Amino acid sequence: MQAMGHIILREWKRILRLPVFYIVMLVIPGLLFSFYALIYQQRDARNLAFAIWDEDQSPLSRQLIFLLQQRETLQITRRVGTEAEVKQLIQNGVILGAVHFPANMQKDIYSRHQAHVTLYTNAASLVPAKLIYKAVAEVVIMGSSGVVLQKLVKTGMKADRAMALANPVKLNSYQLYNASYNYQEYLVPGLITVGIQMILIISSMLALNYEWKTNTMQELYGLAKGSALLVITAKTIAHLVFSWVNFILIAFVLFPWFGIGVPVATGKFFLMYTLLSVACIGIGMFISALFKDVMLSGDVALFYTSPAFVFSGFTFPRWAMPWYDQYYATIMPYTPFLDAFFKVYYMNLPMHYAQADINKLVLFCAVMFPTAILLFQHQFNSSVNEQAA
Structure with a gap:
């Protein structure tokens, strides 16, 4: 010893x-x-540079853009007019993603036709791309449910019944052990x-x-x-x-x-x-x-x-x-x-x-x-x- x-x-x-x-x-x-x-x-990814390509220019598209602006993940920095412009901005590292609201989107929805919203992300930045997808998907799902809800209420249906039909399955998600993606x-x-x-x-x-x-x-x-x-x-x-x-x-x-x-x-x-x-x-x-x-x-x-x-x-x-x-x-x-x-x-x-x-x-x-x-x-x-x- x-x-x-x-x-x-x-x-x-x-x-x-x-x-x-x-x-x-x-x-x-x-x-x-x-x-x-x-x-x-900074702890988590916020204010990710994001662009809007709005060909619809309708009250619905403006409402969806407003909801996107409320997301802490996103920071809308550009308005674009073409797909080529979106790709160029992503390639230059100016933005990390963009969303495209097609022409006649509101009209198609109200006439019971499917509307196709397109999301562009830079998947080379894997985590930011997933965060952008999550934020945009939540807004689009919320917006589409809201449109259906308005249509049902206008037919005279009670709000709770209309909500059940517009959103029949409600998903509750709980992020454990790193809830804020810190x-x-x-x-x-x-x-x-x-x-x-x-x-x-x-x-x-x-x-x-x-x-x-x-x-x-x-x-x-x-x-x-x-x-x-x-x-x-x-x-x-x-x-x-x-x-x-x-x-x-x-x-x-x-x-x-x-x-x-x-x-x-x-x-x-x-x-x-x-x-x-x-x-x-x-x-x-x-x-x-x-x-x-x-x-x-x-x-x-x-x-x-x-x-x-x-x-x-x-x-x-x-x-x-x-x-x-x-x-x-x-x-x-x-x-x-x-x-x-x-x-x-x-x-x-x-x-x-x-x-x-x-x-x-x-x-x-x-x-x-x-x-x-x-x-x-x-x-x-x-x-x-x-x-x-």
């Missing part, structure tokens, strides 16, 4: 003294996480936690083989009495403590400052964060024990961690990915962490809902640490034989 304490203190001093450690573990997290939160400071609330925690995975794997990847680069491996060998188990255990504890420092920064500084997160689920977030941290440290130690060369280890760590956000299923469901991408997602600890994070943090469910994901994170630890110990013990023994020779 005394030797372990010496190695832990020694590792803390190295982290605080060597730029390769303190920049990655202490400086970059605060800057990077704040930058992520500031990107989505970018900051939804994306920032995900970006921060995937950043934590990368930071922890890279910093712990340097924990062992950087000793060779700084010519301090023999000193470490003497402190540990040649025990790779002692070295990896002590360094894991040292790096885990610094990961908790970043947890404090995330949960008690950044989240409250930007008004995001689910405070009541902070305890469960801490447990999942700790499991992710230990799993990432184990992977970093494994890479460090596998390759003596720091540059090669760094390349491997970056190649392994870089696609984590894409393959995790955060923005696109994993089941819709090719099987080889799904397989790649399973060999990253961020994937089960993210599944558990949604359940116990966003949804604030009990921990047993995430039991399968917890088991996967524990499996990472159970495989990576023993393998890293065996590989590093071989490095230790080899270094002694080289010194003796």
Whole structure:
């Protein structure tokens, strides 16, 4: 225990003294996480530039335009007269969408003919396009129901009966766990936690083989009495403590400052964060024990961690990915962490809902640490034989 304490203190001093450690573990997290939160400071997509192409010029089309103007999602910035003009404005990035009310729309509706309203959106901007569609669809459905309602009332039908016929099925929708489609609330925690995975794997990847680069491996060998188990255990504890420092920064500084997160689920977030941290440290130690060369280890760590956000299923469901991408997602600890994070943090469910994901994170630890110990013990023994020779 005394030797372990010496190695832990020694590792803390190295982290605080060597730029390769303190920049990655202490400086970059605060800057990077704040930058992520500031990107989505607006929180949700509002006032999306939108154009009107009104060939009908009727009281009905003016009423629909008025209703569109009341939508926070849309900001009507242009009036256009042709389809070519709509496409040109979208291509130039001036607008994100437009709606076309055809000539004789009101006349066709009143004469019981179907009218065709056309919506143009820039689907290259996927989320804004969906928000525009949602806003316009609600207005058009509301407007068409209103026309039918007026016609029925004019025939002498009672208002409640007319309403039942004009709108026979009423849809009640409830958006759970991100009702306002808040970018900051939804994306920032995900970006921060995937950043934590990368930071922890890279910093712990340097924990062992950087000793060779700084010519301090023999000193470490003497402190540990040649025990790779002692070295990896002590360094894991040292790096885990610094990961908790970043947890404090995330949960008690950044989240409250930007008004995001689910405070009541902070305890469960801490447990999942700790499991992710230990799993990432184990992977970093494994890479460090596998390759003596720091540059090669760094390349491997970056190649392994870089696609984590894409393959995790955060923005696109994993089941819709090719099987080889799904397989790649399973060999990253961020994937089960993210599944558990949604359940116990966003949804604030009990921990047993995430039991399968917890088991996967524990499996990472159970495989990576023993393998890293065996590989590093071989490095230790080899270094002694080289010194003796």
